[in-house]
Amino acid sequence: MATRAILRAFRDRSITSRTASNYRLLSTLVLAEHEGGSVKTSSVSAVEAAKYLSEDNSVSILLAGSGPSLQKAAEHAASCHPSISQVLMSDSEKLKYPLAEPWARLVHLVQKKGSYSHIIAASGSFGKNILPRAAALLDVSPVTDVTEISGSNQFVRPIYAGNALCTVQYTGSNPCMLTIRSTSFPVAPSDNARSSAAPILQVDLSTFGEEGMEKSRYIKQSSLDTERPDLGNARVVVTGGRGLKSAENFNMVEKLAEKLGAAVGATRAAVDAGFVPNELQVGQTGKIVAPELYIAFGVSGAIQHLAGMRDSKVIVAVNKDSDAPIFQQTLELQVADYGLVGDLFEVIPELLQKLPEKK
Numbered sequence: 001m002a003t004r005a006i007l008r009a010f011r012d013r014s015i016t017s018r019t020a021s022n023y024r025l026l027s028t029l030v031l032a033e034h035e036g037g038s039v040k041t042s043s044v045s046a047v048e049a050a051k052y053l054s055e056d057n058s059v060s061i062l063l064a065g066s067g068p069s070l071q072k073a074a075e076h077a078a079s080c081h082p083s084i085s086q087v088l089m090s091d092s093e094k095l096k097y098p099l100a101e102p103w104a105r106l107v108h109l110v111q112k113k114g115s116y117s118h119i120i121a122a123s124g125s126f127g128k129n130i131l132p133r134a135a136a137l138l139d140v141s142p143v144t145d146v147t148e149i150s151g152s153n154q155f156v157r158p159i160y161a162g163n164a165l166c167t168v169q170y171t172g173s174n175p176c177m178l179t180i181r182s183t184s185f186p187v188a189p190s191d192n193a194r195s196s197a198a199p200i201l202q203v204d205l206s207t208f209g210e211e212g213m214e215k216s217r218y219i220k221q222s223s224l225d226t227e228r229p230d231l232g233n234a235r236v237v238v239t240g241g242r243g244l245k246s247a248e249n250f251n252m253v254e255k256l257a258e259k260l261g262a263a264v265g266a267t268r269a270a271v272d273a274g275f276v277p278n279e280l281q282v283g284q285t286g287k288i289v290a291p292e293l294y295i296a297f298g299v300s301g302a303i304q305h306l307a308g309m310r311d312s313k314v315i316v317a318v319n320k321d322s323d324a325p326i327f328q329q330t331l332e333l334q335v336a337d338y339g340l341v342g343d344l345f346e347v348i349p350e351l352l353q354k355l356p357e358k359k
């Protein structure tokens with residue numbers, strides 16, 4: 001009798017411990033960026049990626065900031081993806097601006113309380129700024145730029161400027177921390193439907209100290225005040241390169257993008273020449289895009305630029321040099337699906353004239 005009871009207790013205990021380990025496996029935390037009261041699309045893609053690590057749709061999403069816009073963003077987070085089981089909201093003046101030092105400490109604090117198995121952020125400047133620092137505080141090594149999740153600890157990421165894909169096995173201790181390429185985890189609008197909003201919980205910040213805060217200071221944030229779609233998630237991207245020759249000429253690209261309802265991109269050469277701000281740079285050291293249509297004007301097609309746009313569905317290139325690498329067609333590589341050898345200073349005005357006004 002006693003033996004049976006002990007066996008039952010042992011069995012129950014093993015069930016409990018299995019459930020606990022499952023729980024650990026399934027407990028993924030997404031570090032989310034928000035703006036103007038909404039979670040950014042790239043962070044919703046991070047939730048989509050987290051879905052592959054959670055068998056029971058239980059993803060916690062962490063938002064920080066202060067005031068009404070944080071509250072609004074938390075409400076948006078609560079209903080933006082069916083996999084979200086709870087929204088963790090950290091409301092503090094110390095977290096008002098996305099500085100790496102306080103935010104990394106927040107991730108550390110939340111991890112200590114929640115023992116998540118995975119922590120994910122989108123691979124934009126926000127995630128790239130905060131996640132490695134948080135990983136250092138947690139003494140783990142992050143896996144960056146993940147494009148595919150093939151197991152709970154197995155991931156695919158591009159290397160050599162996107163020329164090869166590497167499958168990596170994470171063998172470190174928990175949490176496994178990832179940045180993901182949002183273009184590899186698109187969220188269809190119909191995927192977002194959920195019947196009821198997830199609960200919003202306040203993070204207890206009573207133990208959130210001030211150490212290390214003096215190391216950086218918020219000065220200002222400048223972003224383009226534009227109604228255009230977000231470059232990282234736009235369906236159409238119109239990009240200008242050094243061939244545009246000046247910031248004034250680059251206005252033509254912007255006008256064309258406006259007509260097409262497209263986002264504007266640029267090469268690093270165009271950014272370095274001061275035609276447009278750095279946030280428009282596409283490529284290895286800029287943004288990664290994968291729109292339905294990518295139109296490049298005066299872009300040579302350097303390997304570092306291709307690393308940021310080669311996954312676009314249809315690529316159109318206009319260049320006056322028929323030997324430009326962007327027109328290259330070899331067995332290994334074909335960049336442009338449609339190429340026009342011509343002068344962009346003739347082609348763009350003609351397009352602007354012939355395209356109808358945006359409704």
Ligand SMILES: Cc1cc2nc3c(=O)[nH]c(=O)nc-3n(C[C@H](O)[C@H](O)[C@H](O)COP(=O)(O)OP(=O)(O)OC[C@H]3O[C@@H](n4cnc5c(N)ncnc54)[C@H](O)[C@@H]3O)c2cc1C
Nearest residue numbers: 241242243267268269283284285286298300304305320344
């Ligand atoms: C470590 C590293 C990281 C980098 N990261 C990036 C990155 O993230 N993104 C990036 O873009 N680059 C990056 N670069 C730079 C990259 O190597 C190239 O220098 C850059 O992409 C070239 O930009 P471009 O095509 O605008 O300029 P160019 O190579 O100078 O090409 C200009 C093109 O415009 C054409 N042109 C000129 N006039 C006209 C006209 N009137 N009509 C039509 N065509 C015309 C020319 O024929 C030419 O092909 C990086 C480089 C390094 C070393």
